Amino acid sequence: xxxxxxxxxxxxxxxxxxxxxxxxxxxxxxxxxxxxxxxxxxxxxxxxxxxxxxxxxxxxxxxxxxxxxxxxxxxxxxxxxxxxxxxxxxxxxxxxxxxxxxxxxxxxxxxxxxxxxxxxxxxxxxxxxxxxxxxxxxxxxxxxxxxxxxxxxxxxxxxxxxxxxxxxxxxxxxxxxxxxxxxxxxxxxxxxxxxxxxxxxxxxxxxxxxxxxxxxxxxxxxxxxxxxxxxxxxxxxxxxxxxxxxxxxxxxxxxxxxxxxxxxxxxxxxxxxxxxxxxxxxxxxxxxxxxxxxxxxxxxxxxxxxxxxxxxxxxxxxxxxxxxxxxxxxxxxxxx
Numbered sequence: 515x516x517x518x519x520x521x522x523x524x525x526x527x528x529x530x531x532x533x534x535x536x537x538x539x540x541x542x543x544x545x546x547x548x549x550x551x552x553x554x555x556x557x558x559x560x561x562x563x564x565x566x567x568x569x570x571x572x573x574x575x576x577x578x579x580x581x582x583x584x585x586x587x588x589x590x591x592x593x594x595x596x597x598x599x600x601x602x603x604x605x606x607x608x609x610x611x612x613x614x615x616x617x618x619x620x621x622x623x624x625x626x627x628x629x630x631x632x633x634x635x636x637x638x639x640x641x642x643x644x645x646x647x648x649x650x651x652x653x654x655x656x657x658x659x660x661x662x663x664x665x666x667x668x669x670x671x672x673x674x675x676x677x678x679x680x681x682x683x684x685x686x687x688x689x690x691x692x693x694x695x696x697x698x699x700x701x702x703x704x705x706x707x708x709x710x711x712x713x714x715x716x717x718x719x720x721x722x723x724x725x726x727x728x729x730x731x732x733x734x735x736x737x738x739x740x741x742x743x744x745x746x747x748x749x750x751x752x753x754x755x756x757x758x759x760x761x762x763x764x765x766x767x768x769x770x771x772x773x774x775x776x777x778x779x780x781x782x783x784x785x786x787x788x789x790x791x792x793x794x795x796x797x798x799x800x801x802x803x804x805x806x807x808x809x810x811x812x813x814x815x816x817x818x819x820x821x822x823x824x825x826x827x828x829x830x831x832x833x834x835x836x837x838x839x840x841x842x843x844x845x846x847x848x849x850x
Contacts, residue, residue, distance in 0.1 A: 518560045526556040579818065580628030580655075582612045582621055584641040589762055589790040591639065594660065597811025598637060605815060607634065616641040616734070629653035635818040640665070640706070656821040660814050661707055663830070671821055673813050673831045677707045677787075680803040680835040681714025682721075684757045684785045687801075687837055689722040691844045693783055697728040697753035699743065699763050711759040711787050711803075728753060736766055743770035747782070754782060755843075761788035764800055768842070779844040789838050799840035805833045 524531045529549055536545050537553040545553070556562075579602050583591040599609045610633060612624030618641065625636055635656035657670045664670040688696050696719060700712040716726035730746055732739040743766060746752060758764035764786030768778060776782045778798055786793055789804025813831055820828050839845045 518562045520562075522560055523553065523556045523562050526560060527552040529553060577607045578610050578631070578633045579607050579815065580610050580612070580625070580631070580633040580636045581639075582614055582624045582628070582636070583639040584614050584616045586611060586613050589792050590760065590788045593790055593807040594639070594810060597807035597809075598660075598814055599811070600808060601811040601815040605819070607815070614641055625653060625657075629655050635822055637814055637818060656818055658814060658818045658821060660810075669827050671817055671828045671830055673810070673817050673833070674707065675805055675810070675833050676835050677710035678714035678717070680787055681711035681716075681757070681759065682718040683714075683835070683837050684711075684787065684803050685715045685718025685722070685724075687839075687843060688755045688757065688783060688785060689718065689724065691755070691783060693755035693844075694724060695728070695751065695753045696724055696755045696757065697730065697746070698757050698759065699730050699732065699739075699767060700759040701763075702731045702733050708759045715757050715759070732763070736762070739763060739766045740770045740773070743767050744774050747771065747774045747776060752782075756782065756784050758784065758786050761786040761790045761793045761800065761802055761804075764802065764842075765792060765796055768796055768798075768800070778842050783844050784842045789835075793838075794840070796842070798842045801840045801843035801845065802838050803835050804838065805835050809833060 520531045520534050523534045527534070529552065533545055533549060534553055536543050537550050579598070581595065581598055583595060585591055586595050595609075595611060602609050610628055610631065612628065614621035614624060621638070621641065625638060628636060633655060635658065636653060637658055637660055639660045640662040659670055659672045661674060663672045663674065685696065698712050698715045701708040703709055712729065719726045730742060732742050747770060756767050758767050764784055767784050771778050771782050771784070778784055784800065786800050786802040787804060789802050789806075793800035793802045810833060813833060817828060817831050
């Protein structure tokens with residue numbers, strides 16, 4: 515089916531394509547009320563949809579935001595994407611999404627491609643993999659990094675969670691429940707938000723007189739993570755509580771505990787990080803640390819707009835986190 519063009523609208527309205535553009539763009543030249551009414555009627559009759567990409571290329575700016583995440587099907591990133599979309603839509607913008615698949619090359623390619631589409635700015639979530647990542651200065655549009663700090667040397671702003679504070683909060687809460695063999699399940703990377711949470715856990719454990727070396731590291735393979743936790747739980751000195759530095763890992767701990775014949779929280783307490791929806795619907799419901807994804811999305815979009823308006827890097831923004839008490843840590847219904 516042939517696409518309706520601006521020329522078709524002009525012919526039906528009895529005017530020129532330029533006048534149609536003035537009506538659609540509300541300028542730059544004024545259009546008489548009667549002519550405007552004819553153009554709008556022709557647009558409605560033909561169901562004309564302007565080519566927004568072409569308009570963006572002509573104006574060098576669009577009402578779209580580019581967002582690149584490692585994997586939008588993973589719980590934390592799924593909800594972060596939704597938070598960004600809600601905040602962007604509220605201010606009249608739409609989001610173009612790319613999944614890097616934890617590939618630095620794909621991350622860079624998406625960032626460059628989205629910048630080429632003349633988005634008004636880029637929100638980039640780096641993968642857990644260490645190494646070279648997209649740099650904020652190379653795209654010609656404002657860039658804000660989410661969840662991770664900007665790469666070293668990048669002249670870009672970051673919006674992150676208070677990850678280290680949150681890890682310590684989890685450790686202190688488990689210590690307050692009188693658990694003493696408190697382990698930590700974290701990722702393989704020694705940098706980034708998950709590693710910061712593990713360091714915060716270690717801070718809290720050391721302050722409480724516990725063992726900050728009771729750490730297990732696991733990769734992205736969920737089945738392998740569960741097997742690793744099952745092996746850990748078979749040890750004679752197994753932990754009586756585990757802080758998992760991401761909700762996805764905490765759900766793996768819950769599954770491994772069940773497979774090992776252990777009851778949560780009677781035999782093993784579990785706390786996660788992320789405050790994702792699956793954590794609220796697990797059994798038992800998962801105690802977790804985090805911040806509303808609507809708050810995260812709003813901070814991301816607002817910071818990007820501030821960078822765009824100022825034309826220069828803005829101060830980094832760190833969002834405080836809270837403990838969401840549920841049954842997996844041993845909290846009774848009246849402590850939640």
